[in-house]
């Protein structure tokens with residue numbers, strides 16, 4: 001098998017949003033190890049720079065909620081990206097009746113809007129260049145709901161999955177594949193403080209999973225890399241659970 005036919009990414013430009021931490025940092029690390037040229041686009045410039053330095057990537061301070069910043073990112077790339085991984089996401093916890101307009105809109109803007117904006121801008125670049133693009137979006141097992149104190153996040157992730165499927169259908173004829181990975185509970189900077197603050201929660205979550213443990217970023221990143229690679233050339237519109245079996249939990 002040729003390198004292009006395997007999971008090789010040599011000569012390919014990959015943009016990873018939210019690549020400064022957690023799953024995104026692990027995805028960027030694996031893609032770099034497989035030869036991709038990486039741009040880490042993260043609102044947290046310090047962490048983006050730290051990861052970029054470690055793996056030989058470029059860090060860009062970008063807030064994916066902001067159209068101008070996203071357009072500037074993709075407009076200023078030296079060439080069209082071959083891979084876009086949208087990991088930037090998250091939400092603060094709030095009881096359903098306490099979610100206000102600002103939190104509701106901000107959560108949608110980040111978790112659904114971030115995918116929407118970045119994919120539009122990346123796709124315009126790749127269509128103009130006539131090159132192929134593979135987009136992989138990080139949604140969440142919570143997109144199915146119910147999710148205590150995370151109704152806004154659950155709904156935003158559900159919207160993001162709908163967008164993935166719509167974009168996959170509309171862009172298939174443009175050499176663009178669009179897929180989603182659905183992580184279950186994964187130990188990252190987003191979850192560690194919550195689980196540390198509630199003794200027993202981590203163990204309770206692990207006990208719900210058929211594979212009986214919380215995930216680590218390295219449990220999720222290889223699936224993302226596979227979807228981004230030519231090995232997944234016949235895969236688009238997929239919504240892939242990488243969740244310790246949560247979706248089939250008894």
Ligand SMILES: NC(=O)c1ccc[n+]([C@@H]2O[C@H](COP(=O)([O-])OP(=O)(O)OC[C@H]3O[C@@H](n4cnc5c(N)ncnc54)[C@H](O)[C@@H]3O)[C@@H](O)[C@H]2O)c1
Pocket residue numbers: 017018019020021022023024041042043044047062063064065086087088089090110138139140141142182183184185186187188189190191
């Ligand atoms: N950790 C989990 O248990 C879990 C489970 C399901 C889904 N997910 C999803 O996976 C993705 C990655 O999660 P993680 O746990 O690695 O999170 P993380 O908090 O470790 O990393 C998220 C990164 O996104 C960046 N970011 C946040 N807002 C941004 C913005 N507006 N613009 C650009 N960058 C921004 C952060 O600075 C951070 O570097 C998220 O979309 C999250 O919702 C995580």
